[in-house]
Structure formats: C-alpha cells, structure tokens
Amino acid sequence: MLYQHGTLGTLIAGMLQGTTSIGEVTKHGDFGIGTLDGSDGEVVILDGNAYHANAQGEFKALTGEELTPFATVTDFQTDETINVRHITDAEALLAQTKRRAASDNIFFAVKMTGKFEMMHVRMMPKEEPPYRRLSEVAKNQPEFTREQVEGTIVGFYAPQLFHGIAAGGYHLHFVDDDRTFGGHVLDFEMNSGTIEINNIDTLQQHLPSNDAQFMGADIDYSNIAQEISETE
Amino acid sequence: MLYQHGTLGTLIAGMLQGTTSIGEVTKHGDFGIGTLDGSDGEVVILDGNAYHANAQGEFKALTGEELTPFATVTDFQTDETINVRHITDAEALLAQTKRRAASDNIFFAVKMTGKFEMMHVRMMPKEEPPYRRLSEVAKNQPEFTREQVEGTIVGFYAPQLFHGIAAGGYHLHFVDDDRTFGGHVLDFEMNSGTIEINNIDTLQQHLPSNDAQFMGADIDYSNIAQEISETE
Ligand SMILES: [Zn+2]
Ligand SMILES: [Zn+2]
Numbered sequence: 001m002l003y004q005h006g007t008l009g010t011l012i013a014g015m016l017q018g019t020t021s022i023g024e025v026t027k028h029g030d031f032g033i034g035t036l037d038g039s040d041g042e043v044v045i046l047d048g049n050a051y052h053a054n055a056q057g058e059f060k061a062l063t064g065e066e067l068t069p070f071a072t073v074t075d076f077q078t079d080e081t082i083n084v085r086h087i088t089d090a091e092a093l094l095a096q097t098k099r100r101a102a103s104d105n106i107f108f109a110v111k112m113t114g115k116f117e118m119m120h121v122r123m124m125p126k127e128e129p130p131y132r133r134l135s136e137v138a139k140n141q142p143e144f145t146r147e148q149v150e151g152t153i154v155g156f157y158a159p160q161l162f163h164g165i166a167a168g169g170y171h172l173h174f175v176d177d178d179r180t181f182g183g184h185v186l187d188f189e190m191n192s193g194t195i196e197i198n199n200i201d202t203l204q205q206h207l208p209s210n211d212a213q214f215m216g217a218d219i220d221y222s223n224i225a226q227e228i229s230e231t232e
Numbered sequence: 233m234l235y236q237h238g239t240l241g242t243l244i245a246g247m248l249q250g251t252t253s254i255g256e257v258t259k260h261g262d263f264g265i266g267t268l269d270g271s272d273g274e275v276v277i278l279d280g281n282a283y284h285a286n287a288q289g290e291f292k293a294l295t296g297e298e299l300t301p302f303a304t305v306t307d308f309q310t311d312e313t314i315n316v317r318h319i320t321d322a323e324a325l326l327a328q329t330k331r332r333a334a335s336d337n338i339f340f341a342v343k344m345t346g347k348f349e350m351m352h353v354r355m356m357p358k359e360e361p362p363y364r365r366l367s368e369v370a371k372n373q374p375e376f377t378r379e380q381v382e383g384t385i386v387g388f389y390a391p392q393l394f395h396g397i398a399a400g401g402y403h404l405h406f407v408d409d410d411r412t413f414g415g416h417v418l419d420f421e422m423n424s425g426t427i428e429i430n431n432i433d434t435l436q437q438h439l440p441s442n443d444a445q446f447m448g449a450d451i452d453y454s455n456i457a458q459e460i461s462e463t464e
Binding site: 107 | 448
C-alpha cells in the first residue's frame with residue numbers, strides 16, 4: 001500500500017499550504033518523500049525518521065509536528081534486490097531497476113543504499129503567501145552536488161497514468177548516512193551498494209478535506225502534465 | 233473511502249479482461265458501478281446487491297462470481313440530502329448537487345432516488361479478444377430510453393485531476409425499482425425524489441497485479457483524456 005496525502009498536481013497548481021502533519025503521514029509508512037508548508041524544501045523519510053533539506057543547504061531531523069501539503073509513504077518491504085558493483089550512472093541503474101520491478105503498470109518503491117561517486121540534488125525554496133504556481137517557484141531552485149558520499153536514495157515509481165496525481169516515472173530524494181545532506185535527486189552516479197524494490201499495487205490517495213482553502217479553490221489543472229514534467 | 237479496482241484509463245486502452253470478482257469488489261462497498269469481463273455492459277451495485285444490464289437490453293442480478301476489469305464502490309453514507317419536487321433536467325440537478333457537495337476538489341458519491349420522467353441509458357457491448365480500444369467499441373453501443381420509471385441513479389463525481397484514472401466529473405448508472413432495467417446514464421429528467429450526497433476524501437486505487445496481461449502490457453495512454461471524454 002502506497003499512502004499519499006495531497007497530490008503533486010495540486011501542489012504544482014500553487015496550493016502550497018501544509019494540510020497535515022509529518023507525524024500523521026508517518027503513521028501510514030516508514031519510508032517516503034514530501035515537502036513542507038510553503039513547498040519548503042525536500043522531506044525524506046527513512047526507517048520511520050523524517051528529515052528535511054532546505055534551500056539554504058541546511059539539513060535537520062523533523063519532530064513530526066511540521067505541516068506538509070504533499071507526502072508519499074509506504075511501509076517498505078523488499079521484494080527484489082540488485083547488487084551494484086561498478087560505478088554506474090543514474091539512467092542505467094534506474095532502467096535496470098524498472099526492468100526488475102514487477103511491472104511498469106503498477107507503483108514501486110525504490111531504496112538505493114551505498115556509496116555514490118556523485119549526488120546532484122535540488123531543494124525547492126519556501127514560498128510565502130500569496131503562493132505562485134510551483135512551476136514559477138521552481139525557476140530559482142538551489143542545486144548542490146556532493147562527491148564520494150554514502151547514503152540512501154528513497155523514492156517511488158508511478159505508472160504514467162498517474163502523472164498528475166504524482167510524477168509519472170521516478171521521484172527520488174536522498175539522505176546521506178551522516179544525516180547532514182540531502183534533497184530532491186536530479187542526477188547521481190553510484191559506486192556500489194544495493195537497490196531494493198518494493199512492488200505496490202494499491203494507492204491510498206488522501207485529499208485535504210479539512211483545508212478550507214483547498215476545498216473552496218478553483219484549481220487550474222489545464223496544463224498540469226507539462227508543468228509537472230518541467231518542475232520535477 | 234472510495235475503492236476502485238482497475239482504472240478507467242486502462243479499460244479505455246483496451247485491457248478489458250476481468251481481473252477480480254464482483255464479490256471481491258463488494259467487500260469494499262455496498263454502492264457502486266462497474267462493467268464485466270470484456271467491457272460487457274453496465275454493473276450497478278445498490279444496498280450491497282449487484283445488477284447487470286447488457287447490450288441486448290437484458291437485466292439481471294449478479295451472483296458475485298462474475299469477473300470485472302473496472303469497478304468503483306463505497307459504503308454509502310448520507311452527508312447531504314436534496315429534495316426534488318418538480319420535473320428537472322439532468323444538467324440542472326447535477327449542477328445543484330455539485331454545489332451542495334463539500335467541494336469540486338474531492339470525490340463524492342451521489343444517490344438519486346425517485347420518479348424519472350425520462351431515463352436515457354446506454355450499455356457497452358461485450359468484446360471478444362483480441363480486444364479493441366474502448367473508444368472503438370463505444371462507437372456502436374445500444375441506447376435505451378424509458379419514460380415514467382421509478383428507480384435509483386448510483387454514481388460518483390471525481391475531481392478533474394483524476395480524469396484518466398476515473399472519468400473527471402460525474403459517472404452515473406441507473407437501476408429501476410423492479411430490477412428489470414438499467415444502464416450507464418446518458419440523460420434523464422427527474423420528477424420527484426431525493427438526492428443524497430456522500431463526500432469522500434480518500435481513494436483506494438487497486439491495480440490488477442495478479443493479471444499477467446496487465447502487468448506485461450505496454451499501454452498507450454497518449455490520448456487517454458480525450459478518449460475518456462469521447463467514450464463516457
Ligand atoms: Zn521531490
Ligand atoms: Zn458507466
């Protein structure tokens with residue numbers, strides 16, 4: 001079971017206000033990704049602990065009380081394991097991972113643990129109200145690159161039909177072993193380690209019905225597929 | 233909670249084989265809609281009982297053993313009730329219903345019970361393998377109109393962002409009180425009765441991971457939004 005609070009489409013459309021707590025989200029899974037109120041940075045949830053990388057390059061553990069407009073989690077269970085033995089680029093590893101997953105037509109969670117020759121991440125800057133569409137916010141997002149870093153990529157693959165609710169294809173975040181660095185993964189090279197796959201055939205999609213702003217909004221989704229592709 | 237087995241997009245793309253039983257679906261809700269193996273006709277589930285209207289105009293109760301590629305159910309609970317006192321057309325009633333629902337941005341189930349001046353339905357014809365895309369099948373679908381019929385419209389509203397997984401907007405089926413007539417609603421006029429609304433903020437979307445054909449398929453969703461709009 002994949003649990004998602006909010007949708008990527010609604011976030012992209014500029015509904016950036018936090019609508020549930022990280023602690024509420026982690027009740028539904030110990031492994032996942034998200035952002036905070038105001039599309040503030042990148043959340044990574046690993047082994048039930050939530051971390052946050054902001055646009056200033058700061059990294060910290062979350063208490064669970066922080067609010068989020070969008071988060072996706074699962075209770076990670078390993079269905080398949082791939083061993084990585086040589087320096088390999090992201091494109092090749094992600095293609096291999098997709099071939100080893102049960103299908104392109106269901107969801108899967110992916111956990112990539114080991115040494116990374118290079119890790120290139122971005123962090124979404126926090127917006128203040130009135131919020132712009134995320135495709136505007138994303139035009140100025142800090143990027144960071146680390147070399148020779150150990151850590152874990154935490155993420156999900158969503159079938160193309162779900163592009164809009166999530167990002168069709170991969171959506172990956174990173175946290176290093178020292179818990180001092182992370183973010184939304186743009187590119188990487190992995191030296192060695194393991195890739196674990198958790199096949200998932202059920203999405204529990206929760207919408208923020210307690211949020212008056214969301215409930216009353218006239219949301220423009222007319223170009224949302226392209227906006228997601230440009231932003232993510 | 234709305235429970236859905238399969239997606240409308242996958243059905244439209246021609247994956248028409250039944251992948252779970254009606255009895256399995258009704259474990260998740262006593263109220264809903266669907267179709268049978270081969271996109272055979274229109275299923276209506278009301279008070280936990282499942283009925284089927286086929287393209288020959290036949291109507292019968294289902295046993296629960298029949299297979300379905302696509303079905304949507306909920307345990308219906310009434311949040312709002314609208315009384316209908318004058319003959320009113322579908323467009324006006326559905327607009328009024330949407331205004332009384334909690335939001336356009338979450339799901340709701342709608343149950344419209346009473347006397348109908350006119351009920352215009354269609355039934356999807358059963359396809360035999362190799363299946364065509366449903367937009368092709370739908371070009372020849374029998375339509376039936378009844379006047380002065382008592383019964384219940386069973387259906388759902390899905391937010392526009394979910395167009396692809398479901399039909400964005402309304403998707404309505406009908407069953408008459410005598411359990412002799414029903415189908416996928418194209419148009420109606422309602423004389424009198426009640427409209428009940430059940431607001432729903434969570435979709436549990438189940439994909440047919442037990443179906444090798446679905447899991448292995450290279451599904452073409454490139455034009456799916458328009459195909460759904462044309463077919464439904
Ligand atoms: Zn991200
Ligand atoms: Zn229908």
